[in-house]
Amino acid sequence: RTVLFVCFLCLYVCLFLKTFSLFELGVVQTEGGKVEGKSISLGSGRSMDIFLGVPFADAPGTFEKPRPHRGWDGILQAKDYKPRCLQLTVLMNDYIGSTDCLYLNIWVPHGSSVSAGLPVMVWIYGGAFLVGGSMGANFLDNYLYSGQEIADRGNVIVVTVGYRVGTLGFLSSGGSDLPGNYGLWDQQAAIAWVHRNIRSFGGDPGNITVFGESAGGASVSFQTLTPHNKGIIRRAISQSGVALCPWGINRNPRKFAEEVAQKVNCPTDNRMAACLKMADPGALTLAGPLDVSASPDNPIVFNLVLSPVIDGDFLPDDPSHLFHNAAEIDYIAGVNDMDGHIFTALDVPSINSDLVDTPIDDVRRLLGAYTKEKGAVGLNNAYSTYTSNWGSNPSQETIKKTIVGVGTDYIFLVPTQAALYLHADHATTGRTYSYLFSEPNRLGGPLLPYPSWMGADHADDLQYVFGKPFSTPLGYWDNHRRVSGAMISYWTNFAKTGDPNNGGSSVPVNWPKFTRSAPQFIEINSDMNNNYHFLLRELLLTAHFLIFRPCPLNPRDDCEGNSHTNNQVTFKVT
Template sequence: MAILGILVAVAVFLETVSATSLGVVYTEGGMVQGENIRLGFRRHMDIFKGVPFADMPGRFEKPKPHPGWDGVMKTTEFRPRCLQPNLIATDSRGSEDCLYLNIWVPHGRSVSKDLPVMVWIYGGAFLVGGSMGANFLDNYLYSGQEIAERGDVIVVTVGYRVGTLGFLSTGDSGIPGNYGLWDQQAAIAWVHRNIRSFGGDPDNITIFGESAGGASVSFQTITPHNKGLIKRAISQSGVALCPWGVNRNPRRFAEEIALKVNCPTDDRMAACLKMTDPVQLTLAGSLDVSGSPDYPILFKLLLSPVIDGDFLPDEPSNLFHNAANIDYIAGVNDMDGHIFTAIDVPSINSDLVDTPIDDMKRLLASYTKEKGAAGLNNAYSTYTSTWGSNPSRETIKKTVVEIGTDYIFLVPTQAALYLHAANAGTGRTYSYVLSEPSRLGGLIMPYPSWVGADHADDLQYVFGKPFTTPLGYWPSHRDLSGYMIAYWTNFAKTGDPNKGGLSVPATWPKFTGDGHKYLEIRNNMDKNFVRQQMRLRYVNFWTSVLPSLPTVYSE
């Protein structure tokens, strides 16, 4: 026994002495030192939190390079998120000094080099969010540890300005807007210039994001400002073509904000807004989270990117040639619209009451209002064509969710995939739908049992939460999380989600203009989960039938 004890002690000593770590890393701004953790035998990870990628930004100005620092900066704590309203919009949280990123670097027997890099852009309606995500018992949603460790990639999560300070625009050169997108772009460029020092391959950067982060990923691939910086991209539940992706009338909203903070709305407006207290500005842009079928909450999301002639020189649909050589995955959750339609038509979440068909019609009328009665009638007949003469209560509720999912996420995502494939040079295109039933059914909220994957349900699986907090999940959830991490990191390594070292349960075919093949992702998936022409009838309605009708009402 004594000999065994000595051997163990020697092994532990050798393991500690040879702990693989980058130690102090030189970046363009100065030296940084993170924290090194042990993952298992001969496996370690360096984690850097709060590395500055730009200076504290000026109000309504593009980000500027960081001036640098002396000595070694300890990067072991997350920095505050960018200034934003708190959850109940009564006060603000965060700071204007928020352009920092976090880096997870896995090591095996020796210190890693030339690893693929995955850069995460968080969602939050362009209004809220942070590079570390929500925190539950010191378990941060966007911790890159599980992805980095399981997929053998470097994970970077970045902060960017949100809300008024990130996306307000006067529609002219006074306050052109898109500051949050410029922050993301500065972070991507910083990673490209510096990641080699952390063991990453600057020529193999994948950007990925969800919701407003998925749309941001899409914007970053189509802007001319990222030429040569991005190799691959993944948009989860959000693309540049989403109806909430671009604010078409920024001036009107800027004037509303100006009035709330006592600024004039004439040619002095921009100067006054730049002088206004940042907390006041932030709260003036917070969202009224009520909705109705006649005024869906979607139409209140007004702090979004704008076509500024610079970051976005044209309509997003005309810019896909800029993504010709970027490999692209885009997909949705099968009930992405549930969380939004439940605000507009709350009865869908009650098993005990009917959802009036009239509520469904009013929601459709809001989404098709530019086309008047003809738009509504066409939409109604499209969505009720499979109902039969006596649709069940559940059928009506599910149809309301399908309408929201199609309009807000699914159809624009299919349109973006089609444009990406049509413009592709070397870039490959892949489409998916996540259909894992929501875990919230009866768990936290009184969700009906029929709810599929709701908006943001994908995040826990991509970030490996079923492994981090095993007690909160079933083994089937760990299967699903393992599959998603395998597809995502294989894709980051090779541009093919099927190849890259991790085995997958089904071969995911490319999306092409004729086959429209996609993968349905679920815990019990197998090779039979390859499908084609996702909701083609509805995609066709929104992208070709509806636009061909005469416009009777425009803003």
């Protein structure tokens, strides 16, 4: 009996330890060498491996494409974030970061066994192609782009990547001597590294979703359009940014390159590129600040000049002509309902104050800047459309909200619509989905810095996608957790199956596909219910899509339906 008791006791202890032990990957072999992260307990028998600062490329040369990493001996301790890429500080009078910055971070969840074959979500951060980092903003070691909540709640692997920004990432001479797009090449190198190595971390290299916001959302769009990612990306999510945005492509890069050259004492003739490549990286970074002297006549969006270019390589043609490359990619794209607020508040500061009137003429001035190429007729048509429901004496709230609406439409909404139509038109197996995020900004109210009528500002969606209402619960309410839970469910279901409704996580309402004949979308907020789970897009765009339309929607036609071969995407006033 004693022997039998001991056997039962040993069996019980083994089962107990198996139930409550942490599963972990331990040391992982990558193409560059061995890496070791850290393992944490998530409770309820779940655990997670976290690898921070894994190199996916060597330290890049100035204005050179990323190079494969040379590898390392021994075991690389991947337990801390690496510095972000060299970039300007908030005041733009100094720089931070490092030129050795091509690293990525990986979150791998485990349940009752070590994970294998998990879907992979690769995050590309935003920041106007000027600033940002793979870890995001940090408050008391709470990093915005921590992938822990997404990975745990959605049972997916999350990867966040670093890439060059500002002058070092996007300066271009417009020629082959300084072609630009170095930041996009960094992103592509990271995605390719994930495709080659993620199986060792328990991921499925055949199921990679890239997602990003703002410049990151546009980057996602570019990554689906370039021929260099054929067969690597299976799904993609663009939040508040697509390749067709008016700030997405710099069509006159030489002008700014010459301005930078003069600031670092380089010639502006055929010796310029060689000189710039030898210049101090810090000086080059300081030479590319953003001009923030905005006004309704000179909107801030026109000053975002450090952006991708049509280089004949990464982007062999205008983005509107490259959607055939995304034909097999499932795609989600959407905007926040007041995405333009952060920009129009710089153009027209009075919109944020209840105590300062916003002149009606500011609406006309802003529209005039956006429709400059269309002349007086275009401006008058646009103005009459946006003011058609004003009446004879519009309130200040109406005027201020109209300005935000104009900015949102021009900078984000209409280009996103065009990208959705083009993706749906060219899709073979790829599915298309559209959304509008409208959870009100948490800083809106009579005693707060934003007006009480504020909707979702630019970047407001980030805290919900990355699960901050769960990781920092004291800073949020239950309605915020509903929004966050819904977004994580939609996003990770989509990463698993290509359908945001199906993938193991419950969602509040069904999300219909977007097609040209049925351009449907969902509105994401804390009050989602089955009474309005989709609307026809035309209802939203009565005063939107008819004003600013990226042309051509039919890739080889101009806005008047005439065939053309140039690389211009203009905006039409109907």
